[in-house]
Amino acid sequence: MALYALSREGREKAREIAAGLSPAEVFFPERLGSPRAGETSFAASGLGALVEKNWAGYAGHIFITAAGIAVRQIAPLLKNKTCDPAVVVCAENGSRVISLVGGHIAGANRLARRIAGITGGEAVITTATDSRDLMAFDELAALSGWRVENPSRIKIFNAALLEARPLDLLLPEAVFERYYAAQVNLRRLGEPAEIQAGLAVVLDPPPDWAGPDDVEILVLRSRSTL
CATH class of the missing domain: 3.40.50.11220 (Rossmann fold)
Structure with a gap:
C-alpha cells in the first residue's frame, strides 16, 4: 500500500x-x-x-x-x-x-x-449494494478469490440485485445461504439446465457452454479452473 x-x-x-x-x-x-x-x-x-x-x-x-x-x-x-x-x-x-x-x-x-x-x-x-447491505457479485468474486469472466456485465447484474429482479444463481449452497437466501427474488439452482430467469450467475460452467439464447449470464471462475 x-x-x-x-x-x-x-x-x-x-x-x-x-x-x-x-x-x-x-x-x-x-x-x-x-x-x-x-x-x-x-x-x-x-x-x-x-x-x-x-x-x-x-x-x-x-x-x-x-x-x-x-x-x-x-x-x-x-x-x-x-x-x-x-x-x-x-x-x-x-x-x-x-x-x-x-x-x-x-x-x-x-x-x-x-x-x-x-x-x-x-x-x-x-457503493449502492453496500448501502443496502447486499453482496454485489463482483465483491463476492473478490472475496472468494474468483474471477469475473465477463466483467462488462457486472453493472447489469448488480443493478438487478438492487432492483430485486429475478435471478438464478448456480453457486455453492454455503455461499447462497450466507449472502442471498433471504432475498425472495434469488433462486439457487443445481444445474444450468434449470435456468428460467432472464439473468443467471454461474460459477464454473463448461468452457464451451453459452447458456440459453434469451438469458444474460454472468460467468464466475474459481481458482481451480483458472
Whole structure:
C-alpha cells in the first residue's frame, strides 16, 4: 500500500495507518523532514508524478488529504473498474475514511473499513449494494478469490440485485445461504439446465457452454479452473 500525506499531521496519521497495514510505504514532501525506513520524501510539486509512477505498483493508494486533492491526482490514471487499484481518502484526524475508487474488485471498501479500524474513525462506503447491505457479485468474486469472466456485465447484474429482479444463481449452497437466501427474488439452482430467469450467475460452467439464447449470464471462475 502507498500512503500520501502533505502535512505533518497527515504524515503522523499515515505512519499510524502504515503500522497497521504492513507492508506499506509512506510518501510526504521533503519540507516535512527526513524519511524513516519505509518512507520516501518527494519534491513539493512532485505529487502527481509520484502517484503516476506508483500507480501500477501498489494494490492500494491511500491519501491523507482532502478528497479533491486525491481526485485530481488519480483522474488521468483511471482506466476501468477491473484493473484500477483501490483508492481511499482519509481525513488527517482519521475521523472519516472514504472508499473512492475500486470499492469491490480492488477492495477499496474493505480497505477503508480496515483503516477505520486502525484510526477509530468511520468508513464512508457509497457503493449502492453496500448501502443496502447486499453482496454485489463482483465483491463476492473478490472475496472468494474468483474471477469475473465477463466483467462488462457486472453493472447489469448488480443493478438487478438492487432492483430485486429475478435471478438464478448456480453457486455453492454455503455461499447462497450466507449472502442471498433471504432475498425472495434469488433462486439457487443445481444445474444450468434449470435456468428460467432472464439473468443467471454461474460459477464454473463448461468452457464451451453459452447458456440459453434469451438469458444474460454472468460467468464466475474459481481458482481451480483458472
